[in-house]
Amino acid sequence: MRNLRFTISYDGTAYSGFQIQPNADTIQNRLEQAVYMLTGESVKVISSGRTDAGVHAKAQVINFITTSKIPVERWCLALNTRLPKDIVAHTAEEVSLSFHSRKAAKRKTYCFTIRSARFPDVFHRNYEYHHPTHLNVEAMREALPCLLGEHDFTSFCTVRTDKEIKVRTLYEARLETEADDLSSDGKIVRMRLIVSGNGFLYNMVRIIAGTLLQIGEGKRPSSDMQRILEAKDRSQAGPTAEAKGLTLWKVEY
Template identity: 60%
Template sequence: MVVSYDGTAYCGFQIQPRDHTVQQELERAIYVLTGERVKVISSGRTDAGVHAKAQVINFLTECIIPIDRWCFAVNTRLPRDIVVHKASEAPLNFHSRHHAKRKTYRYTIQRSKIPDVFYRHTRFHHPTRLDLSEMQNGLSHLVGEHDFSAFCSARTPVGSHVRTIYEATMEFIAEPSSGDGQAGVIHIYITGNGFLYNMVRIIVGTLLQIGQGKRSGVEMNQILLSGDRNKAGPTAMAHGLTLWEVSY
């Protein structure tokens, strides 16, 4: 199933003993519908406060509800901040994480003096000026196959830190009423074959330092080569991040 959720109220995707998670709500809704205790597998966990436009999940059921009825049937049993967009039957060996070929994340920054009340849960508010072309420069160094050790949290499990970034783009939509043309919304899209723990948020935290003039765009390359988490910027706030797309 392809699922979107507003992560604001959740302690992330994956079930944890005492916390309210998206996985828990999905498994509960499927249980109410089918009477079966299934285990939902996702294309990857998302952190507390992180959203998904199109998370992909799979599970095994013996339920005989026709596939074209699933979407509606599950949605009526889910809270309003989780919505199933699509349901389809998959081969028995399908695994939404292992078989994912490309994933895209979007990080959104509200660049304006005053925050926008309607996007307080989905955009990171940045009140001061940002040098967009220098950020764009920084972003360009990420494309390709690299060891992303400098951009992963210490909590990342041991294993290869080599990932391939296929695309890293930035879009700026200016606020029509903005005086200096500096106010607006910045969307950063990063597509890769996989992501390490906190990788997108550390990249964005570093890009924000570049935008603020604390670092230059080319430093992104030096940080990458260093492989040192301490050289990169802070982990950007979770609520600006959305799992945008997963391809198989």
């Protein structure tokens, strides 16, 4: 037996998330189908995290056990010819049989992209949240430092979660901006919320993003982020932002 680890990327637009679900098209299902077409084996693909419907991945990490003797350097090309065009395997390596993509992960980074402009960008519409009016970027930035460190993130977790322990550690939470003054509809600002931590609760980044958008709109002060965190109450936070703005950026081991 061999344990193979891959780095993959995917456009999650057409899928009902990563995890296999009854009567639904998922990333895991497509990967397992591709392995079956290649080797005739029914494998269980393990991922570093189960992204939601519509969420993308730049560098998701997966692994599975196989008895196939196909050389590791040939796996990516072989899988890619059997995968849809919106899922791509980039790297492959053989790892110890004890390796588990989720349990071994030490740090994950997500990126939530916001386009603040009068009109949406037709070419990036599936990868960013469109906000048609001005956002106060500085107020949004001022709200983020309080999230750093180890906290109970109950306020930023869906009530549907099955996780009893909601303590996580954030190492990084920052807002990057990119401006373009050449557009005919005025100044465009594209923002990227970069959040890195040892793990994330269900919808955690999207709820942080939704709360941050309300701060940018002037509906909440920057200081409200601290109050929401301490409240440990989901009803105190903002809405869950759209999935299409979120991308799993990187996983570190």
